[in-house]
Amino acid sequence: MNVLITGGAGYIGSHTCKELARNGYLPVSYDNLVRGHERAVKWGPLEKGDIADTVRLVQIIKKYEIGAVIHFAAFAYVGESVSRPDIYYQNNLSGSLSLLNAMKETGVRKIVFSSTCATYGDPVELPIRESHPQNPVNPYGFSKFAVERMIRDFGSAFGIRSVCLRYFNAAGADVDCEIGESHYPETHLIPLALAAAFGETSALTVYGSDYPTRDGTCIRDYIHVTDLASAHILALKALQNDGFVSQAYNLGSGRGASVREIIASVEKLTGRKVPCVYGGRRAGDSAVLVAESSRARTELGWDPVVSDIETIIESASRWREGLQCKGNEGAREIER
Numbered sequence: 001m002n003v004l005i006t007g008g009a010g011y012i013g014s015h016t017c018k019e020l021a022r023n024g025y026l027p028v029s030y031d032n033l034v035r036g037h038e039r040a041v042k043w044g045p046l047e048k049g050d051i052a053d054t055v056r057l058v059q060i061i062k063k064y065e066i067g068a069v070i071h072f073a074a075f076a077y078v079g080e081s082v083s084r085p086d087i088y089y090q091n092n093l094s095g096s097l098s099l100l101n102a103m104k105e106t107g108v109r110k111i112v113f114s115s116t117c118a119t120y121g122d123p124v125e126l127p128i129r130e131s132h133p134q135n136p137v138n139p140y141g142f143s144k145f146a147v148e149r150m151i152r153d154f155g156s157a158f159g160i161r162s163v164c165l166r167y168f169n170a171a172g173a174d175v176d177c178e179i180g181e182s183h184y185p186e187t188h189l190i191p192l193a194l195a196a197a198f199g200e201t202s203a204l205t206v207y208g209s210d211y212p213t214r215d216g217t218c219i220r221d222y223i224h225v226t227d228l229a230s231a232h233i234l235a236l237k238a239l240q241n242d243g244f245v246s247q248a249y250n251l252g253s254g255r256g257a258s259v260r261e262i263i264a265s266v267e268k269l270t271g272r273k274v275p276c277v278y279g280g281r282r283a284g285d286s287a288v289l290v291a292e293s294s295r296a297r298t299e300l301g302w303d304p305v306v307s308d309i310e311t312i313i314e315s316a317s318r319w320r321e322g323l324q325c326k327g328n329e330g331a332r333e334i335e336r
Contacts (some may be wrong), residue, residue, distance in 0.1 A: 009036025180319030252291025
């Protein structure tokens with residue numbers, strides 16, 4: 001089956017394309033390259049276009065006889081969503097509506113959606129189950145929550161079946177070092193800690209040291225990007241079963257690590273000190289986010305195998321090392 005991957009030039013999208021190709025699918029990446037990287041598209045064709053262009057989407061779906069969609073294309077910075085909610089609602093909501101309309105027009109009835117634990121907001125119980133109330137506290141989380149609802153409504157009205165995958169903290173890089181994490185600006189803790197350790201930045205800023213946690217810093221559930229990618233393949237296979245009913249699944253390791261614990265792990269792995277400065281809390285950040293992911297394990301057969309913190313950090317470090325070995329080209333990739 002040919003699968004349309006919106007945002008296929010992005011971090012999780014490109015890793016998923018590799019897994020799709022490995023499992024016999026043809027991933028067709030659709031990306032405007034505003035935040036993606038053309039060089040990350042290695043396992044199928046790249047079609048450049050904007051998610052809001054419904055006419056172009058219809059053309060691509062027909063050209064490649066697409067059988068299913070995996071929808072990654074979205075802006076995904078919590079802090080940016082607080083300061084620029086306009087672009088988040090425009091891109092994430094309007095773009096997703098455009099995609100769903102293209103699917104409706106072309107008869108594509110299967111979609112895997114890249115959602116987030118940010119739809120839950122501040123947890124009222126831990127670990128967080130799929131039944132936890134969805135009460136997002138920032139525009140990014142609300143945009144993803146709204147798209148989940150849009151997909152559900154399109155399912156009721158037009159027969160589109162779906163799997164919504166609610167990620168916790170994606171991290172790490174492809175274990176073969178063919179692709180990895182390259183954001184600009186970078187906001188994820190592990191690459192920022194590595195950059196500080198190797199002197200690429202003056203210091204890592206720790207946002208908040210007075211949270212009600214074991215060491216005062218935020219606790220997050222880190223999941224390796226390759227394990228995330230494998231869940232999309234399993235979700236796609238589930239949707240190929242005519243008896244499958246649309247579902248949402250958490251994707252996390254079930255283990256929480258604090259900011260200070262991540263810093264300590266980076267220092268242990270690299271043998272280098274991570275210089276830190278401490279700032280105030282960021283708007284929209286919860287103290288603790290840890291997943292209960294047994295539903296994905298039981299119903300999809302998902303088994304995260306490389307999501308221990310040591311493997312995550314080691315793969316991220318090797319990816320950065322590989323970029324630096326490429327000289328100017330690698331430096332430009334890091335800066336992007």
